[in-house]
Amino acid sequence: GSSSSSSSSSSSHFTVSGGLTISISQSEAKSIASDSSARLRSAKKLSLVLDLDHTLLHATADPRAEAYVARSCLLLDDENRRRRREDVRTLVLPAMEGAVQISEPIPPPLRHYVKLRPHLAKFLTEANERYELTIYTAGTRSYAHKVAHVISRHIVGARLDEEELNNLRRSLAAEEEKAKWHQARMKRRRYVEGLNQKLKATATEEEEETQIREDVCIIFDDMEEKEEEEEDMAKEDIKEATDSEAVEEKKGDDEYERGNDPGKMNLTNTAATDKDDTNSKAITSDDKKAGGKSKSKCSGDAGSDPIPRKRKRVSFDPAAKEEKNESKDTAKDEAAEAKRIEEETFDQTELDASVKRLRADLGEAERLEKKANELRMKLFGSRIVSRTDVSDLGRDVKSLRRVFPCGGTMAAIIDDREDVWANADNNATGRPREPPDNLLLIRPYHWKPFSGFADVNNEAGVDVTKAGGEKANRAESVEDEEQQERQLLWMGDILRRVHERYYAATVSEEKRDSLSVPGILCDLRRNVLGSPPFCRVVLSGLVPLHKQNQMATGATARPSIVRYVESLGARVMTDVNAGTSHVIAARDGTEKTLKARKFPGCAVVRISWLMECWWSITRRELKPNHLIGPPPKAISNRRVMADPSKTKSSTVIDAAASEEDGTGNRLLLSGSDSSEDEDFAAELEADFMQ
Numbered sequence: 001g002s003s004s005s006s007s008s009s010s011s012s013h014f015t016v017s018g019g020l021t022i023s024i025s026q027s028e029a030k031s032i033a034s035d036s037s038a039r040l041r042s043a044k045k046l047s048l049v050l051d052l053d054h055t056l057l058h059a060t061a062d063p064r065a066e067a068y069v070a071r072s073c074l075l076l077d078d079e080n081r082r083r084r085r086e087d088v089r090t091l092v093l094p095a096m097e098g099a100v101q102i103s104e105p106i107p108p109p110l111r112h113y114v115k116l117r118p119h120l121a122k123f124l125t126e127a128n129e130r131y132e133l134t135i136y137t138a139g140t141r142s143y144a145h146k147v148a149h150v151i152s153r154h155i156v157g158a159r160l161d162e163e164e165l166n167n168l169r170r171s172l173a174a175e176e177e178k179a180k181w182h183q184a185r186m187k188r189r190r191y192v193e194g195l196n197q198k199l200k201a202t203a204t205e206e207e208e209e210t211q212i213r214e215d216v217c218i219i220f221d222d223m224e225e226k227e228e229e230e231e232d233m234a235k236e237d238i239k240e241a242t243d244s245e246a247v248e249e250k251k252g253d254d255e256y257e258r259g260n261d262p263g264k265m266n267l268t269n270t271a272a273t274d275k276d277d278t279n280s281k282a283i284t285s286d287d288k289k290a291g292g293k294s295k296s297k298c299s300g301d302a303g304s305d306p307i308p309r310k311r312k313r314v315s316f317d318p319a320a321k322e323e324k325n326e327s328k329d330t331a332k333d334e335a336a337e338a339k340r341i342e343e344e345t346f347d348q349t350e351l352d353a354s355v356k357r358l359r360a361d362l363g364e365a366e367r368l369e370k371k372a373n374e375l376r377m378k379l380f381g382s383r384i385v386s387r388t389d390v391s392d393l394g395r396d397v398k399s400l401r402r403v404f405p406c407g408g409t410m411a412a413i414i415d416d417r418e419d420v421w422a423n424a425d426n427n428a429t430g431r432p433r434e435p436p437d438n439l440l441l442i443r444p445y446h447w448k449p450f451s452g453f454a455d456v457n458n459e460a461g462v463d464v465t466k467a468g469g470e471k472a473n474r475a476e477s478v479e480d481e482e483q484q485e486r487q488l489l490w491m492g493d494i495l496r497r498v499h500e501r502y503y504a505a506t507v508s509e510e511k512r513d514s515l516s517v518p519g520i521l522c523d524l525r526r527n528v529l530g531s532p533p534f535c536r537v538v539l540s541g542l543v544p545l546h547k548q549n550q551m552a553t554g555a556t557a558r559p560s561i562v563r564y565v566e567s568l569g570a571r572v573m574t575d576v577n578a579g580t581s582h583v584i585a586a587r588d589g590t591e592k593t594l595k596a597r598k599f600p601g602c603a604v605v606r607i608s609w610l611m612e613c614w615w616s617i618t619r620r621e622l623k624p625n626h627l628i629g630p631p632p633k634a635i636s637n638r639r640v641m642a643d644p645s646k647t648k649s650s651t652v653i654d655a656a657a658s659e660e661d662g663t664g665n666r667l668l669l670s671g672s673d674s675s676e677d678e679d680f681a682a683e684l685e686a687d688f689m690q
Contacts (some may be wrong), residue, residue: 015616025056033404040132040410044503048131048495049403051146052139054444054460056488058145062453065113070159087116087154090161091146111163112151112456115447121155123488124379130499130604131412132385136403138395138458139419141386147154148384158181158368172358175598179351186348245672251471287581298543366647387457395458399424400436408438409516414491416444417461418560429518433557436516440494443487443615464561465608490616497524522567530569532538538572540593541586561607564614576602582608588628600635604628634636 032508040046053059095107127133137144150161160168248531387395390402398420400408406489415421418435429437498520509517529535542561544580557567561584565572575584576595581595583604609626613619619624 018667026688036404037410040309041512043132046406046499046502047134047404049126049136049411049415050414051133051410051413051415051417052135052137052144053455053457054446055101055414055442056117056120056445057147057458058445058447058450059112060118060453060498061448061456062450065109065450066111066455068449069113085115087118087120089114089116089150089154090142090163091145091150092163093140093142104553113450115450116151116154117486118482119443119488119492120151123492124151124155126492127495128379131495132383134385134403135298135377135380136385136386136398136413138398141384141388142657144386144458145385148376148380149372151378152372156368156371156375158365158372160365160369165369168358168362168365172355175351175355175358180631182348182351185442211600212635215546217645349490352624372382393424396420397423400427400438410438410502411438412517413439414442415439415461416442417458419461420458422557428514431557434563437522438516440491440521441615443611445485445487446482465606465611487615489619494524494617495522521617525567525614526569528568528613528617528619531564533581535568535570535581536573538573538576538580538592539564539565539585539595539629540583540590542584562609564610568610568613572597574649582609585628593628597629600633603632 050056065088068085069090070086086257091112092109093112095110096667109680135144135148137147139147146162146446153161202207289554304444339637385403393399393402395417398415399423400411401414404411413421413436418439418441421427421435421439422433427436441461443465444463446460498517501520502512502515502517502537507646516608527678543559546588557563565584570582574582576599580596580599580602583592583602584607585593585604586607588604596604603622605626606628609620609622610625622631
């Protein structure tokens with residue numbers, strides 16, 4: 001686990017895994033340090049303490065940063081899609097984290113947006129092979145843990161962070177619930193349709209039976225009517241026959257009588273004719289009364305039998321029309337129902353496909369989430385120290401003994417701020433009020449699109465290349481800025497060199513006991529500008545004169561610029577002469593910059609060149625963006641400031657050598673800068689201290 005200690009006369013404070021601080025004795029602290037060193041050596045690893053904000057990432061809670069998050073970018077147009085980035089992540093924290101919530105209602109959680117520094121995945125992956133990583137942040141413990149998860153997700157290629165993963169889970173649950181409801185609804189519908197079909201079949205059978213009964217009744221009615229008609233017609237035929245015989249008999253009698261009396265014969269014929277008419281009328285009247293049951297004989301067939309005819313049924317019942325309309329409506333309803341069933345079946349297919357797709361997405365996301373959790377434990381474990389764990393130190397103090405009981409001689413630190421480490425009063429290395437030697441300063445990371453957004457935790461460290469108003473080599477676009485960002489690559493190279501030197505095969509275990517990470521770093525730095533060709537540096541407009549006087553007497557800590565130059569092995573000179581190799585100036589046009597151009601081989605450079613040397617612990621090649629004004633004049637006989645102990649020929653030493661005192665220390669003498677430069681340096685220092 002991670003540890004932190006603050007030594008006193010008899011005990012030390014030790015922060016164990018989980019952020020709990022306990023008090024242990026000095027002997028126990030040494031025992032813990034010894035065990036830790038043995039464990040690291042057996043694994044051939046060293047320790048690395050990492051800051052988070054502006055070191056590995058740039059975080060903000062400004063909601064405008066949402067525009068750069070990569071999720072849902074496929075739904076956007078090309079312009080908005082281009083600005084969405086996979087290395088812009090999100091995390092959610094309570095709005096009042098660590099505070100006692102009294103007011104109601106509780107404010108909603110606060111979303112944070114995290115832009116990861118370029119090359120972070122490569123840096124951590126390689127560093128984890130050689131170092132045991134520990135997070136030491138000014139943020140809260142919850143913030144540190146969630147950032148560790150975000151970093152791990154980025155490394156394994158997981159696109160979804162915690163909030164998006166939970167949203168995906170909720171979306172799948174909602175779709176599954178919707179699919180279940182839809183399936184239950186379809187099941188109920190099929191059940192009801194089955195019942196309807198059974199009822200319909202039963203009703204159809206009943207209708208068929210009723211129809212058969214009605215048809216039988218109609219047949220019987222027709223048969224009865226036919227029999228009645230035939231009976232009536234038979235009676236009429238008999239009656240007609242009887243009447244005809246009576247008429248014939250009467251006619252014969254009348255003819256007999258008329259034969260005897262001609263006048264009477266005429267009367268009889270007339271009466272018979274009238275009687276026949278009367279009978280015909282009577283028969284017609286009877287037919288009408290019978291409702292048409294008796295029909296007259298067919299014309300031309302006076303002696304044939306009558307032909308019965310089937311009556312045509314004509315109904316004027318309005319219920320029949322309604323029944324017909326109902327049948328039409330039923331057909332329409334059946335068509336609509338069929339269409340609706342088809343649509344619901346299509347909806348069910350879409351739901352099943354959506355659920356299947358979401359399950360696949362969630363399965364892949366959870367697989368990557370599991371992989372990210374495993375990586376987080378592998379990278380950081382429980383080695384996380386936050387400001388809430390060491391609140392007694394304050395927000396602006398970080399102590400290496402709060403991480404390692406005996407000062408962390410096997411540890412390196414990467415942070416964008418030096419002041420928080422210099423503020424600790426128990427550093428094992430470095431001068432008083434100066435940061436420890438195992439601190440690797442990294443340029444504060446500010447992502448251009450987040451400029452103007454409020455930071456999440458402490459302010460970033462001071463970037464002296466910007467504090468001096470330097471504008472050279474500034475990226476014009478976000479893409480250019482990302483391509484020019486090399487800080488983590490430089491840090492990875494430094495860590496590799498330190499590890500190789502510490503665990504070199506030529507170093508015995510006894511000699512390794514005397515090695516330390518701070519010592520190795522000091523040696524690497526000295527060789528940057530302290531190896532041939534040696535550098536003699538003059539500062540212009542960077543260090544106020546009163547600071548130079550205080551530093552010369554050793555009364556205070558060195559200004560950071562002077563510390564960088566001297567730690568890199570260069571000599572700091574007071575004035576420009578033939579031996580000066582570089583004039584590091586805050587601006588052009590000063591007395592020293594004008595004088596430097598008179599000497600061949602003397603380069604007037606920006607402070608960015610010095611800082612790149614400090615950040616990378618390598619001598620950076622001079623490029624046009626490093627130079628102020630024209631390049632230095634070429635010299636006919638190249639003068640290399642060689643180390644006298646490594647060459648037989650004597651090197652021409654210019655008048656600057658007289659500035660060394662008897663002990664070999666380099667001094668800054670007062671009166672070396674013009675008053676104008678002193679005023680500018682004071683302004684620059686004020687910028688540093690902000």
